[in-house]
Amino acid sequence: MKEKELDMFLQINTRGVQQGFHRSLHYHRYEPTPYAALEKLFQVYEPLSNPKWVDYGSGKGRVGFYIFAFHRIPSVGIEMDEGFLQVAQKNLVTFQKGQRLHVRSICFHHGLAENYTVCPKENTFYFFHPFSVQVFMQVVGKILSSVEAYPRTVDLILYYPTTDYRYFLEKRTAFILLFEIETEAVSGSNGSECFMIFRLNGTDKSLDFAPNRG
DSSP states (O other): OOHHHHHHHHTOOOOOOOOSOOSSTTBOOOOOOOHHHHHHHHHHOOOOSSOOEEEETOTTOHHHHHHHHHHOOOEEEEEOOHHHHHHHHHHHHHHHHHHTSOOOSEEEEESOGGGOOOOTTOOEEEESSOBOHHHHHHHHHHHHHHHHHSOOEEEEEEESOOHHHHHHHHHHSSOEEEEEEEOHHHHTOOSOOEEEEEEEETTOTTOOSSOOOO
């Protein structure tokens, strides 16, 4: 299905790119992940056991609705823009009606990503390049603190990952790159579009949660 058709099928409205730029250079404008890219992701990626996703910069909520509708994965979306949050909440109402069930497994949180407290059951963290590497480092620091307090395996899924994101994860954390998924042919992009999935086995007692690899 195309973007419009899938939105209609899910009874939501998540299309459109945010116009202009945020007043802070640390936060990037909203753009939904293409449905074709999400389909490609799940053709290759096998979710963790009992997955609970956090979508940083969730916008109008597309990722959360998609993964619940097709994979029954619960999620929380973190969004700093109140206008997008209101759209996501309206989408949730119509999505619930379309699914013919009371969806308690999708929720949205208004606030900055770096201020969000990671819950012990959350184990998969999604980023479509929502902010600068400086903010990303703070967010990953909170994830690592949660894993240290409540040991578990966690995944980071990066869409359109930047060199800065990758360098930080590979050089300054214990996350390991599992694999990359090229998506250019699927979504029709001309850029260097791909997913990168990083994993941390937090149950490994030998892990240093604040490594410095140079």
